[in-house]
Amino acid sequence: xxxxxxxxxxxxxxxxxxxxxxxxxxxxxxxxxxxxxxxxxxxxxxxxxxxxxxxxxxxxxxxxxxxxxxxxxxxxxxxxxxxxxxxxxxxxxxxxxxxxxxxxxxxxxxxxxxxxxxxxxxxxxxxxxxxxxxxxxxxxxxxxxxxxxxxxxxxxxxxxxxxxxxxxxxxxxxxxxxxxxxxxxxxxxxxxxxxxxxxxxxxxxxxxxxxxxxxxxxxxxxxxxxxxxxxxxxxxxxxxxxxxxxxxxxxxxxxxxxxxxxxxxxxxxxxxxxxxxxxxxxxxxxxxxxxxxxxxxxxxxxxxxxxxxxxxxxxxxxxxxxxxxxxxxxxxxxxxxxxxxxxxxxxxxxxxxxxxxxxxxxxxxxxxxxxxxxxxxxxxxxxxxxxxxxxxxxxxxxxxxxxxxxxxxx
Numbered sequence: 001x002x003x004x005x006x007x008x009x010x011x012x013x014x015x016x017x018x019x020x021x022x023x024x025x026x027x028x029x030x031x032x033x034x035x036x037x038x039x040x041x042x043x044x045x046x047x048x049x050x051x052x053x054x055x056x057x058x059x060x061x062x063x064x065x066x067x068x069x070x071x072x073x074x075x076x077x078x079x080x081x082x083x084x085x086x087x088x089x090x091x092x093x094x095x096x097x098x099x100x101x102x103x104x105x106x107x108x109x110x111x112x113x114x115x116x117x118x119x120x121x122x123x124x125x126x127x128x129x130x131x132x133x134x135x136x137x138x139x140x141x142x143x144x145x146x147x148x149x150x151x152x153x154x155x156x157x158x159x160x161x162x163x164x165x166x167x168x169x170x171x172x173x174x175x176x177x178x179x180x181x182x183x184x185x186x187x188x189x190x191x192x193x194x195x196x197x198x199x200x201x202x203x204x205x206x207x208x209x210x211x212x213x214x215x216x217x218x219x220x221x222x223x224x225x226x227x228x229x230x231x232x233x234x235x236x237x238x239x240x241x242x243x244x245x246x247x248x249x250x251x252x253x254x255x256x257x258x259x260x261x262x263x264x265x266x267x268x269x270x271x272x273x274x275x276x277x278x279x280x281x282x283x284x285x286x287x288x289x290x291x292x293x294x295x296x297x298x299x300x301x302x303x304x305x306x307x308x309x310x311x312x313x314x315x316x317x318x319x320x321x322x323x324x325x326x327x328x329x330x331x332x333x334x335x336x337x338x339x340x341x342x343x344x345x346x347x348x349x350x351x352x353x354x355x356x357x358x359x360x361x362x363x364x365x366x367x368x369x370x371x372x373x374x375x376x377x378x379x380x381x382x383x384x385x386x387x388x389x390x391x392x393x394x395x396x397x398x399x400x401x402x403x404x405x406x407x408x409x410x
Contacts, residue, residue: 007052007054007058007059007062009052009059009062009063009066013049013051013052014063014066014067015089015092016045016049017042017045017049017059017063018063018067018069018070018085018089019089019090019092019093019096020041020042020044020045020093021033021038021041021042021063021070021078021089022080022085022086022087022088022089022090022093023089023090023093023094023097023099024037024041025079025080025086025090026086026087026090026094026112026115027099027102031079031083031086032073032077032078032079033077033078033079034076034077035060035076035077035078036076038060038078039056039057039060040056042056042059042060043055043056046059060078064078068081069081069082069085083114084114087114087115087118088118090115091115091116091117091118091119091121091122092118092119092122094115094119095119095122095123095127098127100127100130100131100134101134103115103116103119103131103134103135104131104134104135107134107135107175107177107178107181108175108177108178110177110224113181113184113224113226116131116135116181116185117181117184117185117188117226118188119131120132120185120188120189121188121189121190125191125192125193128185128189128191128192129192129193129196131185132182132185132192132196132200133196135178135181135182135185136175136178136179136182136200136203176218176222177222177223179200179203179204179207180204180207180219180222180223180224180226180227180230181223182200182203183200183201183203183204183230184223184226184227184229184230186200186201187226187229204230207219208230208231208232209231209232209237209241209244209245210241210244210245210247210248211240211241211244212240212244213243213244213247215244216243216244216245216247216248217247217248217251219248220247220248220249220251220252221251224252225252225254225256225257227248227252228249228252228254228256228257228260229256231245231248231249231260232245233263234263234264234267239269239271239272242264242267242269242272243269243271243272243275245264246261246264246272246275246276246279247275249261250275250276250279250282251282253282253283255287257283258283258287258288258291258292259291261276261279261291261292262291262292262295264276265291265292265295265296266295266296266297270300270301270302273296273297273302274302274303276292276293276296277293277296277302277303277304277305277325278305278325280292280293280305280306280307280311281305281307281308281311281327285308285310285311285314286314289311289314289318293314293315293318294318298321298322298323301323302323303323303324303325303346303348304321304323304324304325305324305325305327306324306325306326306327307327307328308328309330309334309338312324312334312335312338312339313338315339316338316339316340319340319343320339320340320342320343320344321343321344322343322344322345322346323345323346323348324339324344324346324347324348325348325350325373326347326348326349326350326351327350327351328350328351329351332362333362335362336362336365339366341365341366341367342367342368343368344366344368344369345368345369345370345371346369346370346371346373347363347366347369347371347372347373348372348373348374348395349372349373349374350375350395351375360372360385360386360387361385363386363387363390364387369387369389369390370389370390370391371390371391371393372386372390372391372392372393373393373394373395374392374393374394374395375394375395376394
């Protein structure tokens with residue numbers, strides 16, 4: 001029996017053992033593993049690895065010390081240093097074990113989507129086809145129902161987990177999350193049967209680009225971060241489609257989403273640029289400021305939305321903006337000290353006139369301010385503290401878009 005200092009385990013055997021641990025963790029829905037369980041998993045597989053002359057505890061200690069992908073957060077537990085290592089190794093083990101039913105059963109669980117995509121990438125062509133057909137069973141026996149309309153086919157989707165219900169006409173509806181997952185798997189698969197690939201692509205014809213804001217939100221919710229790579233660029237999109245694509249991407253916070261949104265930063269539509277300005281608070285302040293906000297043309301009626309002092313500081317570093325919308329309640333001294341006085345002409349206090357302001361005399365600091373936008377106040381506005389040169393405009397909140405820019409009316 002080797003002592004730990006004398007033990008040497010080659011790269012391939014290490015990977016095989018790590019796969020067993022990752023597979024166990026994924027199947028048991030764990031992000032970390034008790035040492036007792038880890039030893040038991042290794043002990044079950046070591047007899048088939050006759051070149052390793054060590055017990056399970058010694059091998060586990062070796063993997064913790066030498067593999068570079070395991071760590072020991074407590075004396076009694078272990079985990080992978082990054083979730084990607086766990087998912088990659090588990091996907092490889094799942095394909096080798098032909099554990100395809102598990103993939104099908106867990107396709108509705110968003111935390112295992114990366115495992116499923118990696119399993120498709122690991123598999124041989126016939127294994128990939130089996131996984132993809134397991135994700136969307138309709139691919140095995142029938143084409144999706146389409147209704148012809150002037151434009152593109154309208155497919156019927158549902159949100160259920162396993163057995164798709166029928167619509168009122170008895171037609172089978174498609175599971176939205178599974179369809180989007182299958183489509184994203186194509187980007188990870190080196191080779192897929194062309195007929196199967198075309199069938200999967202046809203299922204998303206009614207989804208991409210989204211045609212309305214409800215569809216855009218559902219696309220983000222059910223498709224997750226990988227939807228960004230499926231969205232079309234601004235070319236050949238009408239205004240509504242461009243806005244919907246931006247709405248989808250702004251709900252998928254990632255560097256890929258920012259890179260995609262950057263394609264729209266000079267879009268001619270105010271609606272599109274307004275959505276870009278509004279969504280700043282969802283992303284890293286500095287990155288979004290550099291890639292999106294600093295490139296938005298300061299023209300028309302575009303308000304630059306600031307949800308924090310950090311946003312105001314970023315706008316100040318850009319030289320300020322004439323139109324600023326404030327999200328949330330901020331003390332007047334923060335607004336007065338972070339908004340360049342000479343540049344501001346329009347100020348939109350989205351949360352309205354609240355008790356924190358104790359009067360609006362501080363607005364006199366902005367010599368060129370001539371428009372103050374407020375929501376319809378729940379109480380009488382203390383208008384006498386507002387400089388006489390400032391016009392008050394009431395913004396009517398659009399009830400169908402409670403978290404998006406409303407329409408300003410005089």
